[in-house]
């Protein structure tokens with residue numbers, strides 16, 4: 001299992017889902033064997049856990065429960081989907097993974113880093129991404145995009161529990177992700193997400209193609 005697990009991270013509206021879909025559409029015709037998956041909804045169990053996590057009526061869901069639920073979804077996802085795919089020598093493109101727990105429940109909610117590391121490592125069976133693309137952009141632009149996306153869904157109230165968080169929360173997430181990326185520069189590629197979709201996609205293709213020696 002080498003050099004095959006690639007994660008996409010960044011704040012709400014940074015373009016993770018847009019870019020992962022486009023790069024998969026680029027790689028598949030080149031006969032690259034891959035799967036695209038996401039957290040927490042990469043499994044049936046994870047989708048159900050996600051319904052609890054994102055429900056905007058769950059104001060009272062405490063930070064620790066939030067951390068355990070994301071990690072519970074990850075435990076299922078790693079065992080049911082990610083490891084089996086890596087064992088079949090597939091490339092796994094994953095929309096959010098453990099770094100999101102450090103960013104959201106650590107920097108965002110204030111849970112101690114060492115506690116997160118313990119639970120994260122256990123849930124993920126110590127699996128770490130080989131490459132992480134961090135889509136970085138100003139919070140106000142990310143949130144504006146997320147709002148526009150929700151409006152297109154014809155439900156202006158569609159913002160989930162996280163999108164409804166205050167500006168400061170999202171600022172801590174952005175700074176948190178950048179902090180994590182500086183500690184592991186060999187794993188991270190920080191991508192300026194405040195550009196046109198196709199310009200960003202060109203950089204994403206280049207990064208991933210180089211990484212997998214396409």
Ligand SMILES: Nc1ncnc2c1ncn2[C@@H]1O[C@H](COP(=O)(O)OP(=O)(O)O)[C@@H](O)[C@H]1O
Pocket residue numbers: 010011012013014015016017018019145146148149193194195196197200
């Ligand atoms: N580079 C970009 N410029 C402008 N709008 C974008 C860009 N990338 C994505 N979008 C739009 O912004 C919204 C959020 O993008 P999305 O990929 O869902 O972000 P994420 O998955 O990171 O939350 C979508 O409506 C998408 O079409």
Ligand SMILES: [Mg+2]
Pocket residue numbers: 016017018095
């Ligand atoms: Mg998304």
